[in-house]
Amino acid sequence: MTKNPVKKIERHLIAAAAALALCTAQAGEVEVLHYWTSGGEAKAAAALKATLQAKGDSWKDFAVAGGGGDSAMTVLKSRVVSGNAPAAAQIKGPSLQEWAREGVLANIDEVAKADKWDESLPRIVSDVMKYKGHYIAAPVNVHRVNWLWANPEVFKKANAKVPGNWDEFFTAAEALKKAGVIPVAHGGQNWQDFTTFESVALGVGGVDFYKKALVQLDQAALTSATMEKVLTAFKKIKDYTDKGAPGRDWNLATAMVIKGEAGMQLMGDWAKGEFVAAGKKPGKDFVCLAAPGTASAYTFNVDSFAMFKVKGADKEQAQKNLASAIMSPSFQETFSLNKGSIPVRLNVKMDAFDDCAKLSSKDFVQTAKSSSLVPSIAHGMAVPSATEGAIKDAVSQFWNTDKMSVKDAMTRIAAAAKTI
Amino acid sequence: MSAPSSPAAPWLPRLVVAPSFIASLLFIYGLMAWNGYLSVSASRLLPSYEFVGFEQYVQLADSDRFRVALTNMGLFGALFIGGAMALGVLLAVLLDQKVRAEGALRTIYLYPMAISFIVTGTAWKWMLNPSLGLEQVVRGWGFEGFSFDWLVNPDKAIYCVAIAGVWQSAGFVMALFLAALRGIDDSIIKAAQVDGASLPRIYWRILLPSLRPVFFSTLMVVSHLAIKSFDLVMALTAGGPGYATDLPATFMYTTAFTRGQIGLGAASATVMLATIAAIVVPYLHSELRSRR
Numbered sequence: 001m002t003k004n005p006v007k008k009i010e011r012h013l014i015a016a017a018a019a020l021a022l023c024t025a026q027a028g029e030v031e032v033l034h035y036w037t038s039g040g041e042a043k044a045a046a047a048l049k050a051t052l053q054a055k056g057d058s059w060k061d062f063a064v065a066g067g068g069g070d071s072a073m074t075v076l077k078s079r080v081v082s083g084n085a086p087a088a089a090q091i092k093g094p095s096l097q098e099w100a101r102e103g104v105l106a107n108i109d110e111v112a113k114a115d116k117w118d119e120s121l122p123r124i125v126s127d128v129m130k131y132k133g134h135y136i137a138a139p140v141n142v143h144r145v146n147w148l149w150a151n152p153e154v155f156k157k158a159n160a161k162v163p164g165n166w167d168e169f170f171t172a173a174e175a176l177k178k179a180g181v182i183p184v185a186h187g188g189q190n191w192q193d194f195t196t197f198e199s200v201a202l203g204v205g206g207v208d209f210y211k212k213a214l215v216q217l218d219q220a221a222l223t224s225a226t227m228e229k230v231l232t233a234f235k236k237i238k239d240y241t242d243k244g245a246p247g248r249d250w251n252l253a254t255a256m257v258i259k260g261e262a263g264m265q266l267m268g269d270w271a272k273g274e275f276v277a278a279g280k281k282p283g284k285d286f287v288c289l290a291a292p293g294t295a296s297a298y299t300f301n302v303d304s305f306a307m308f309k310v311k312g313a314d315k316e317q318a319q320k321n322l323a324s325a326i327m328s329p330s331f332q333e334t335f336s337l338n339k340g341s342i343p344v345r346l347n348v349k350m351d352a353f354d355d356c357a358k359l360s361s362k363d364f365v366q367t368a369k370s371s372s373l374v375p376s377i378a379h380g381m382a383v384p385s386a387t388e389g390a391i392k393d394a395v396s397q398f399w400n401t402d403k404m405s406v407k408d409a410m411t412r413i414a415a416a417a418k419t420i
Numbered sequence: 421m422s423a424p425s426s427p428a429a430p431w432l433p434r435l436v437v438a439p440s441f442i443a444s445l446l447f448i449y450g451l452m453a454w455n456g457y458l459s460v461s462a463s464r465l466l467p468s469y470e471f472v473g474f475e476q477y478v479q480l481a482d483s484d485r486f487r488v489a490l491t492n493m494g495l496f497g498a499l500f501i502g503g504a505m506a507l508g509v510l511l512a513v514l515l516d517q518k519v520r521a522e523g524a525l526r527t528i529y530l531y532p533m534a535i536s537f538i539v540t541g542t543a544w545k546w547m548l549n550p551s552l553g554l555e556q557v558v559r560g561w562g563f564e565g566f567s568f569d570w571l572v573n574p575d576k577a578i579y580c581v582a583i584a585g586v587w588q589s590a591g592f593v594m595a596l597f598l599a600a601l602r603g604i605d606d607s608i609i610k611a612a613q614v615d616g617a618s619l620p621r622i623y624w625r626i627l628l629p630s631l632r633p634v635f636f637s638t639l640m641v642v643s644h645l646a647i648k649s650f651d652l653v654m655a656l657t658a659g660g661p662g663y664a665t666d667l668p669a670t671f672m673y674t675t676a677f678t679r680g681q682i683g684l685g686a687a688s689a690t691v692m693l694a695t696i697a698a699i700v701v702p703y704l705h706s707e708l709r710s711r712r
């Protein structure tokens with residue numbers, strides 16, 4: 001008699017557990033690792049979370065602060081080695097292929113075919129998202145790196161013209177120097193030196209030279225006369241920066257342009273966020289134009305989410321929903337509006353974006369057609385991180401030491417390019 | 421009668437120490453061995469166990485950046501350890517003279533030790549920046565020709581790191597030496613004074629030599645602070661103009677974690693270990709031998 005109530009409770013419990021299991025089987029969970037922790041970026045990440053939750057899946061946030069993603073990548077490595085990888089992680093560029101080679105990324109061709117990714121992305125971008133022909137990551141946005149930001153008031157006072165090519169750049173810099181302003185606002189960190197270098201390489205050397213030297217790492221191109229011209233022009237810019245540049249953060253350099261202490265800055269389009277946050281209007285308080293000599297070229301930096309292999313049908317489905325959500329036009333628009341970039345998906349309406357973004361979008365489409373759309377080496381899009389790091393070291397060292405000759409620098413850069 | 425002469429007594433100390441002994445054996449020496457294996461493996465983004473011989477070491481030898489890092493470690497290490505020890509001993513000797521505000525002075529000198537290296541690095545970065553800090557201030561006072569731009573000079577930036585480090589650690593050395601000096605019997609000093617020795621001579625010939633054990637332990641602590649200087653460099657110069665203030669610790673972090681070259685990072689860590697061991701082990705051996 002005493003056994004019956006227990007058996008009854010047992011049966012009820014089993015039934016309840018089964019029902020619960022069935023319920024949770026529908027809604028999967030994605031654990032997403034990212035390093036979008038500052039203001040606009042965090043809002044943008046929240047938009048993705050909301051889109052996913054609307055589909056019924058749950059989002060487990062795994063944010064690791066640190067703008068460049070160094071800490072996030074370290075944490076990711078330890079998670080993967082311990083066999084507990086997150087469902088998605090914010091990885092970009094050739095690092096995607098490096099991870100895929102370790103065999104830990106999932107194939108999302110199914111989602112790509114359903115949403116027609118091949119047709120909605122420029123070929124050069126979709127190639128980066130693939131490993132051996134299969135999609136392993138979903139691209140989120142596009143940043144343009146070859147921008148020049150200028151303060152028109154400072155230029156007017158110095159009677160200088162905002163430059164369109166490198167000769168005009170140095171003329172304007174001289175005029176600004178005479179007027180007592182710092183011509184070029186620069187932050188002396190190795191990635192900033194490298195960002196400036198790649199814009200000079202694109203402007204002075206041209207698109208073909210950039211592709212050969214900095215993407216294909218052709219030794220002949222890296223030791224050519226064009227490279228000499230590029231390095232000479234690059235070093236010349238240093239004369240127009242101030243002494244306090246070493247160690248300065250990029251946003252502090254942008255602040256110098258905003259306050260009128262400096263005339264111009266060579267930086268990617270995330271600088272626009274600083275101008276906007278300070279209440280400045282594009283066209284009036286600041287101008288955005290392509291870095292000198294690169295008006296018909298576009299250096300892209302695409303953020304993406306790599307999809308890791310997960311166990312469980314519900315988790316896999318949730319992951320597929322995430323990939324699909326990332327590439328949806330509505331998310332692409334919301335995300336980029338908050339982050340200051342432009343949608344990577346072609347043909348998204350640009351009505352809500354400001355003039356600088358509209359120009360960026362126009363150039364993105366145009367350069368994709370004319371093959372002048374190139375990956376940014378300074379932002380990890382063109383070559384693997386070890387090679388990029390070695391070249392960055394050599395370039396930054398050349399910028400900082402006066403004792404290194406141009407020929408010396410060329411030899412070092414060429415040797416660094418051989419790093420595997 | 422009430423002595424605890426239970427049979428478990430000889431076992432007990434060993435049993436109590438055993439867990440920490442095993443833990444340190446595994447997690448320190450075991451992981452050192454694993455790191456050594458990684459340095460001869462083909463590890464890139466994730467650890468791999470494919471043996472490649474000394475390839476990583478060859479790549480390390482070719483790396484100009486690592487050469488700079490090793491030179492910096494020698495330079496910075498010598499300046500930091502020497503500077504902290506010398507300044508610390510000097511402050512301890514001066515404070516030992518029974519000055520009036522000794523308590524307050526002691527606290528002031530020891531206070532920098534309470535701040536993390538990150539805060540020290542950031543504060544000194546602002547102070548040594550030519551357009552924000554010392555140079556700007558002195559120029560503002562009227563000395564237009566004054567310049568102190570060591571921080572932005574690739575050749576001199578490492579000295580700035582040493583300055584910040586010595587500022588942080590001198591107080592700690594001072595505290596240790598002061599405590600030791602206070603522990604010395606007064607009668608020795610009085611006897612020496614009766615013999616007609618001057619105060620500096622007393623300190624130099626009698627007191628400081630008798631502090632050899634303290635000297636030894638302080639040296640161990642300060643050198644370990646010097647070797648693990650990662651946060652100070654990162655906060656102060658982030659590797660310096662270019663990579664002029666790179667140290668093996670920052671090199672190892674960058675290659676192993678940022679650039680997906682775990683094998684190279686492990687090799688640099690092993691080289692670092694070998695360098696330190698080459699100096700510390702003989703010193704340890706000589707000091708511990710002379711005890712017997």
